[in-house]
Amino acid sequence: MGAIEDYSALIDAVESQRERLQGPATEDFWGGSNAKRFRADPKRGMEDNFQILASFVRPDDVFVDVGGGAGRLGLPMSLRCREVINVEPSAGMCQECQELATEFGMANTSSVLSDWVEAHGVEGDVVHAANVTYFVREIGPFIAKMEAAARRRVIIAIYSVPNPMHNATLFKMVYGEEQATIPGHTQLLPALWEMGILPDVRFLPRGTHFDGVEQLPTFPQTKENAVEMALAGIWLAPHHRDRGEVVVREQFDSLYEESDEGFIPVWLPDAQQVLITWETGKTV
Numbered sequence: 001m002g003a004i005e006d007y008s009a010l011i012d013a014v015e016s017q018r019e020r021l022q023g024p025a026t027e028d029f030w031g032g033s034n035a036k037r038f039r040a041d042p043k044r045g046m047e048d049n050f051q052i053l054a055s056f057v058r059p060d061d062v063f064v065d066v067g068g069g070a071g072r073l074g075l076p077m078s079l080r081c082r083e084v085i086n087v088e089p090s091a092g093m094c095q096e097c098q099e100l101a102t103e104f105g106m107a108n109t110s111s112v113l114s115d116w117v118e119a120h121g122v123e124g125d126v127v128h129a130a131n132v133t134y135f136v137r138e139i140g141p142f143i144a145k146m147e148a149a150a151r152r153r154v155i156i157a158i159y160s161v162p163n164p165m166h167n168a169t170l171f172k173m174v175y176g177e178e179q180a181t182i183p184g185h186t187q188l189l190p191a192l193w194e195m196g197i198l199p200d201v202r203f204l205p206r207g208t209h210f211d212g213v214e215q216l217p218t219f220p221q222t223k224e225n226a227v228e229m230a231l232a233g234i235w236l237a238p239h240h241r242d243r244g245e246v247v248v249r250e251q252f253d254s255l256y257e258e259s260d261e262g263f264i265p266v267w268l269p270d271a272q273q274v275l276i277t278w279e280t281g282k283t284v
């Protein structure tokens, strides 16, 4: 099998495991509370890793944010370029993004409710997808469309340990088996090579830095907040919340280290952001 087929096979395994353990996905998987978790103040101070992303974007650019969700990155980018188009198949995510855009008067942002591969006529100078490729079975057509839609550059941002696997330890505790592997850069890069794409790959600094100064992480201050933190995220089906809570409370002492700073989660992997980018060579 080639790398693109291997990629699809991994997504098939992830989806069949999810369906077997959690039942069929809801119609708008990313809507509701998931979409709320991705809401962020578009005018917040942006960390240095965002500035690295923004350094590829020019004031005159149209920035296409593929699977841009609630605009966590696209809305701050809209302050730095001509226009942002969020192409997003989740109605709940689009709604959050447009509510924020209206609230903050960001008239140069629009959301197109569509799967990327099915979207018609969307083009931009930079075409970007952050934390999306983990979920894309047809990775070949998805990438080919990014390449075709980008006048200057494609940017794919993911984490060295895919975000949906950050809670793999909790997943195993609750569901009693290893979480199926979600494809990250180790599977995506060979798929790109198979398509003749040789991107620049940058591993960005760990942690949160503003103007080069590290901001230390904050941890839950109470046990109840620590339990809430463990139960958040797509790893746990909403209808398994009670079951998850029982396990997290039972295993609490192996999941958290109590310190002066609060409850420090010890199951989270040491992941760093990976920027995969290339010029499409259509314009300079």
Ligand SMILES: C[S@@+](CC[C@H](N)C(=O)[O-])C[C@H]1O[C@@H](n2cnc3c(N)ncnc32)[C@H](O)[C@@H]1O
Binding pocket: 030, 038, 066, 067, 068, 069, 070, 071, 072, 073, 087, 088, 089, 090, 093, 114, 115, 116, 117, 129, 130, 131, 132, 135, 136
């Ligand atoms: C983890 S969220 C990331 C959202 C946003 N990019 C961010 O980093 O805040 C993943 C998003 O990918 C979107 N997505 C999944 N498959 C997609 C596809 N085929 N085309 C476009 N978006 C997709 C989902 O709807 C969801 O909003």
